[in-house]
Amino acid sequence: MEVRVQNVRKEFDRFPALHDVSLDIRSGELIALLGPSGSGKTTLLRLIAGLEMPTQGKIFFGDTDASEKSVQERNIGFVFQHYALFRHMTILENISFGLKVRPRSTRPPNSEIRRRAMELLDLVQLSGLEKRYPSQLSGGQRQRVALARALAIEPAVLLLDEPFGALDAQVRRELRKWLREIHDRTGHTTVFVTHDQEEALELSDRLCVMSQGRIEQVGTPDTVYDHPTSPFVFGFIGESSTLPVTVENGELWVGGRAIGLPAGDAGPGEARLFFRPHDVDLIEADASLAGVVSTARRVGGTRRVELEIGGAGHLVEVDLPFDHPAGEKTRLAFRPRRWKLFPAG
Amino acid sequence: MSAAVSPAPRRGWSFRRPSVIPGFGLTLGFTLTYFSLVILIPLLALAIRSAGLGPEGFWKAATDPRVLGSLRVSFVTALIAAGVNVVFGTLIAWVLVRYRFPGRRIFDAIIDLPFALPTAVAGIALTAIYAPNGTIGALFAPLGWRIAYTPSGIVIAMIFIGLPFVVRTIQPILEEVSHEVEEASATLGASRFQTITRIILPSLTPAILTGFALAFARGVGEYGSIIFIAGNIPFVSEIAPLLIYIRLQEFNYVGATVIATVMLLLSFALLFIINLIQAWSRRRYGYGN
Numbered sequence: 001m002e003v004r005v006q007n008v009r010k011e012f013d014r015f016p017a018l019h020d021v022s023l024d025i026r027s028g029e030l031i032a033l034l035g036p037s038g039s040g041k042t043t044l045l046r047l048i049a050g051l052e053m054p055t056q057g058k059i060f061f062g063d064t065d066a067s068e069k070s071v072q073e074r075n076i077g078f079v080f081q082h083y084a085l086f087r088h089m090t091i092l093e094n095i096s097f098g099l100k101v102r103p104r105s106t107r108p109p110n111s112e113i114r115r116r117a118m119e120l121l122d123l124v125q126l127s128g129l130e131k132r133y134p135s136q137l138s139g140g141q142r143q144r145v146a147l148a149r150a151l152a153i154e155p156a157v158l159l160l161d162e163p164f165g166a167l168d169a170q171v172r173r174e175l176r177k178w179l180r181e182i183h184d185r186t187g188h189t190t191v192f193v194t195h196d197q198e199e200a201l202e203l204s205d206r207l208c209v210m211s212q213g214r215i216e217q218v219g220t221p222d223t224v225y226d227h228p229t230s231p232f233v234f235g236f237i238g239e240s241s242t243l244p245v246t247v248e249n250g251e252l253w254v255g256g257r258a259i260g261l262p263a264g265d266a267g268p269g270e271a272r273l274f275f276r277p278h279d280v281d282l283i284e285a286d287a288s289l290a291g292v293v294s295t296a297r298r299v300g301g302t303r304r305v306e307l308e309i310g311g312a313g314h315l316v317e318v319d320l321p322f323d324h325p326a327g328e329k330t331r332l333a334f335r336p337r338r339w340k341l342f343p344a345g
Numbered sequence: 346m347s348a349a350v351s352p353a354p355r356r357g358w359s360f361r362r363p364s365v366i367p368g369f370g371l372t373l374g375f376t377l378t379y380f381s382l383v384i385l386i387p388l389l390a391l392a393i394r395s396a397g398l399g400p401e402g403f404w405k406a407a408t409d410p411r412v413l414g415s416l417r418v419s420f421v422t423a424l425i426a427a428g429v430n431v432v433f434g435t436l437i438a439w440v441l442v443r444y445r446f447p448g449r450r451i452f453d454a455i456i457d458l459p460f461a462l463p464t465a466v467a468g469i470a471l472t473a474i475y476a477p478n479g480t481i482g483a484l485f486a487p488l489g490w491r492i493a494y495t496p497s498g499i500v501i502a503m504i505f506i507g508l509p510f511v512v513r514t515i516q517p518i519l520e521e522v523s524h525e526v527e528e529a530s531a532t533l534g535a536s537r538f539q540t541i542t543r544i545i546l547p548s549l550t551p552a553i554l555t556g557f558a559l560a561f562a563r564g565v566g567e568y569g570s571i572i573f574i575a576g577n578i579p580f581v582s583e584i585a586p587l588l589i590y591i592r593l594q595e596f597n598y599v600g601a602t603v604i605a606t607v608m609l610l611l612s613f614a615l616l617f618i619i620n621l622i623q624a625w626s627r628r629r630y631g632y633g634n
Contacts, residue, residue: 051528071531078532084525088547098533101543146529153533 001062001156001189002027003048008057010043017043018213020057025157030183030190032200035210036236041193042161044210048191049159050074061156077150077188081162083142085134091145092117092130098153120148123182140171147179151186160192164199176203197237201225209233231342234274241316243289243309244344245273252341255310260287260335270344275336277304278319282326282334290333291316303327388609395602406603414580415588416607422496422584423564426503427511430560431553434511441512442519456513459506464569471502472574494576499584502570507560514559518552551627558619565612 003025010018018040025031033041046052048059050071058067066074086094096117099108108116121127124144134142143163150158163179164172180203183190194200200207201221209216209224209232217224217233228234235242246253247268252261261273291307294315298304302319305327309316318334320327395403406412441453459467475482475492482492492498522545530540546553568586575582585608592601 049532051532071528072534072536075534076532078529080525080529082523082525084523084529086526086530086544088550097530097535097543101530101533101535101539149529149533 002060003157003189003191004060005044005048006058006060008044008047008054008059010040010047010052011055016213018047021213021215023208023215023218025189025191026206027189028187029205030180030192030203032204032207033191033193033210034195034197034200034207034237035216036195038212039210040213041195041210043213045159045161045191045193048157049076049078051078075153075156077147077153077155077158079143079146079150079158079160079163081165083134083139083146083166085142085145085149087134089133090130091121091126091132091134091137094134094145095120095149095152098149117148117152120152123151123185124148125178138171139167140175143167143175144178147182151188155188158188158190160190162193162195164196165194172199179203201237209236211236226338228274228340231272231274234340234342239277239317239319240274241277241318243273243314243316245271245341247271247341254289255312257310258287259289260285261339263341266341271341272344273336273339273341275339277317278302279337280318280334281337282320282324282332284333285335288333288335289316290331293330293332296327298322305332307332391602391605391609395599395606398599398603403603406600407607411579411583412585412588412604412607415583415585415604416611418496418499418581418583419565419585419608420611422499423503423561426500426507426564427557427561429500429504430507430511431557434508434556434560435515435549435553437508438512438515438519442516456509459509464506464567465573467505468502468570468573471505471570472498475501475574493574494578494582496575496582498574498576499571499582502574503560503564503567506567506570507563510559510563511553511556514556515549515552518549522548551623554619554623554626558616558623561619562612562616565608 005021005023005025008018008021009016021040021044023044033044035041043052047054050066050069050073054067058065060066061074086097089097092114096113099113099116107113118127118130121130124147126141126144126148129137129141134145137145143166147160147163160179164175167175176199192203204221206218206220207224208218211232217229219227224233225238228237231242234240243254245259247263247266247270249268250263251258252263252271252273253259289307289309291309293305294308295306296303301322303322303324305318305320307316307318308314318332326332398406437456441449441456472479472493474480475498477483477486477491477493479493485492490497492501526544526548527540530544531537535543566586568584568590571584572587575584575587577583577587585604589601589604592598592604
């Protein structure tokens with residue numbers, strides 16, 4: 001189901017957590033809300049769920065206004081970071097809970113509830129564990145139970161709040177792949193919150209980058225990575241290096257030296273240059289960014305070199321293949337292959 | 346402590362498990378000595394003293410109608426009081442944990458007062474209020490319901506002294522039951538009522554049982570506050586601890602120890618059963634272990 005968030009504002013005790021946020025979530029897509037802590041991403045998710053009510057604005061599920069509906073009426077599946085399983089119920093009871101609490105008129109017969117729960121247990125690859133209690137399962141298994149429980153009620157939207165946040169890196173990667181598979185198979189409109197950019201880039205159809213209660217950018221992972229629209233997004237998604245530059249005569253200057261990059265349509269004055277550390281060319285020309293190597297660390301297959309550029313001591317990072325001869329030098333000159341200019345400040 | 350350094354592979358049950366925490370022998374020895382001095386030896390003395398009567402004499406003394414009457418009064422009122430305390434204690438714990446209101450901390454501290462107040466003071470205060478001419482007693486008197494000087498008074502006194510046990514056992518567990526679990530229940534479509542009856546109360550069951558057991562045990566053993574409010578009419582509102590005291594004053598030491606032994610056995614049996622249920626539900630429900 002389509003979800004439309006329209007000019008939503010949320011305040012907690014006069015403290016604004018979301019400022020006038022609008023977001024269209026398409027039917028069947030897997031969208032990530034990504035941002036640092038305090039960016040309002042969890043608040044937005046809870047507003048969609050109905051666990052919080054907006055101070056202003058509306059939320060539509062399809063064409064119906066869901067803003068005034070209670071959580072119970074919205075028919076959403078919610079997965080919590082810390083699973084929130086019912087400890088006194090078996091796995092099977094946990095999964096069938098949502099169906100069992102329905103009023104008699106809409107409740108399926110017991111045999112049907114059991115059949116569906118077993119089917120979901122199979123979907124989350126936990127067949128045979130139906131009689132266990134949550135405390136007898138590992139973290140990854142618990143989160144899969146939580147997902148099965150949320151899916152049992154045939155939710156209009158599936159909402160996940162940092163679903164893998166409490167799990168270790170190995171399990172997290174596994175579950176990520178598995179969640180993508182489940183999504184492709186069941187086709188639920190899914191919104192998930194994460195502060196892990198790698199997770200968001202790998203898993204989502206689109207991401208919505210948030211900062212300080214505002215949406216910074218919405219787009220496919222590739223668009224957001226390749227064409228960030230704000231310094232925040234450039235810095236938050238992927239690795240980035242930044243340097244203050246001066247625009248003059250249609251060129252970029254650092255410390256009174258032209259660095260061989262055209263300014264494009266940027267007006268003269270101060271600006272900030274952003275580029276990816278791995279997206280650079282080492283060159284020996286005069287017009288380049290040159291600096292003294294301050295540290296060099298080997299990170300897996302690459303060597304990350306920190307350079308001090310110019311007299312002002314600005315530090316930037318550049319990645320080299322770990323066996324590149326330039327890694328031994330004390331001075332390096334390079335030019336970003338792709339870059340972006342943002343106004344200074 | 347060689348066992349601590351290189352733990353041997355476990356071969357079944359052994360009295361002493363390898364452990365990295367030193368001092369097993371010392372602490373266990375101290376615990377047993379202390380336990381014996383303070384609890385086991387006095388209780389044993391009680392049993393031996395009452396056994397001096399022989400089985401027949403013991404049975405006769407124990408089934409004396411006045412003794413049976415007092416035991417009935419003690420246990421029935423204690424059960425009722427513990428039951429009332431469980432209901433309202435849970436409610437109070439809920440309010441204290443879930444809501445923030447002015448004066449919450451003071452209210453929270455007042456809960457403990459029955460622990461600290463001399464029981465005689467409590468008894469006199471309760472009697473003054475619940476007597477037919479007291480503030481609350483006067484409200485009930487026209488309805489023909491006398492509270493003080495009847496078993497109702499005993500129940501009131503037991504509720505007073507047992508309340509903190511229930512509140513203080515439920516409070517920490519209720520804090521542990523996360524808010525997220527309730528939210529999860531709501532997102533799955535459960536109404537508020539269903540969330541309380543199907544999610545919250547089952548999670549609290551072990552704590553509620555513990556609170557019940559403690560409040561009950563305290564009620565059965567209570568003496569000071571009850572004798573003021575009970576009226577102490579044999580067969581109606583005379584509690585077993587009072588009868589023990591009366592027997593002592595009659596220099597009937599054996600008679601007193603017999604009542605005490607019967608009380609001890611009954612209390613132990615009840616507490617043991619409650620403990621078993623508790624262990625079972627704790628295993629099942631997972632909270633508070």
